[in-house]
Amino acid sequence: MTANSQIAVVVDTGCDLPEAYLERADVFELPFHVIYGNEDLIANLDITTDDIIARMPAEIPTTSLPSGDDITRVFDAIRARGFKQVIVINISANLSGTHNMVNLMVKEMTDLEIFTFDTKNIGIGAGFFALDVIHKIDEGASFEAICPYLESQLKKSKVFFSLDTLEYLKKGGRIGLVASLFGTALRIKPVISCNDDGIYYVVKKTRGRRQSLTQIIEQVREFSLQSDHYLSAICSAADPDEEAQVKAQMEEGLTPVKPMVDAVLDPALAVHTGPGLIGVGVYHVGQIE
Structure with missing residues (x-):
């Protein structure tokens, strides 16, 4: 065992x-x-x-x-x-x-x-x-x-993600604090995470897919800098080429360089995010005293 x-x-x-x-x-x-x-x-x-x-x-x-x-x-x-x-x-x-x-x-x-x-x-x-x-x-x-x-360790984990549309979150009742974006410009692609209460919230408002992915990389990089001992991972329901590009940029941007974990998106979560999800996470590993 x-x-x-x-x-x-x-x-x-x-x-x-x-x-x-x-x-x-x-x-x-x-x-x-x-x-x-x-x-x-x-x-x-x-x-x-x-x-x-x-x-x-x-x-x-x-x-x-x-x-x-x-x-x-x-x-x-x-x-x-x-x-x-x-x-x-x-x-x-x-x-x-x-x-x-x-x-x-x-x-x-x-x-x-x-x-x-x-x-x-x-x-x-x-x-x-x-x-x-x-x-x-x-x-x-x-x-x-x-x-x-x-x-x-509760506050040592963060996942940042971007969606093609917020409609699936809304239909599934999982919209949380992201609901405020409905009715805004269609090109807004927010970077979403969970707050300290475990509720979805908007980390950054961005325009277009490219900007949202760039901002995800920046958010993860900033969070990773809080510790040299961390795990990182990518999870997506997006185009494989787009996922590979984000993964490559993450591996280049994280210091020190560490291999990324390939997480497997749960089917039930995919129901609430829809096609096009890309999420990247970082976790600071601690020591047991």
Whole structure:
């Protein structure tokens, strides 16, 4: 298993973890659901992000949280593999009810020691916390040390993203503080992030796609300068050439140079962003005292 075989890590699919981490024996995933009419599809199992984007804009599905059965199955698997301690990492409770639902269900699981963490973030901005925890576990850190460390890291993660249109956020009810831009000039392409409460807000108003991508790179570069020890990642539902260009510019602009994590955009998140999403994140890795 790992250096500390007592600890399991649970994420929801909205954390956009790279596939290699999801293949680990100590990592478990709670799936969001994508719903087309009467068809209930499990994200990343029954349907992919590419499938959803291909069906847009003719078909726009709805999404739902991991079900109670999904949560029960994951924790049954955790018990079956002999884990005694569990760290659950979820996307912002102000963007999804998953964190609150998990909290309600784990109250009855007295046979396990469980810590739940609201990242107040989205996508790989939330997933960074899980990556850090996994690395800390591999280094031998204890459950008792990791939990307060996570709390201290809450403001150390940022993801900045740009969309082709805000309509999908609006339709999905996830518009947050970005709603103020509706009715403004059509060419405004805001750079969006999550604030300290885990709600979408506008970091910068830009005109046109090129300016928005340039501003994303600048925002990430500025945030990365706060520490030499960081993780960075890119996640998109955009044209592969455009994504590759942004990735190359990020790798050139970050100092010190570090390889970027290739996050996998969750299908349910893609429903709320639509085609053309490009997001880049940075996370400052800390030390457990």
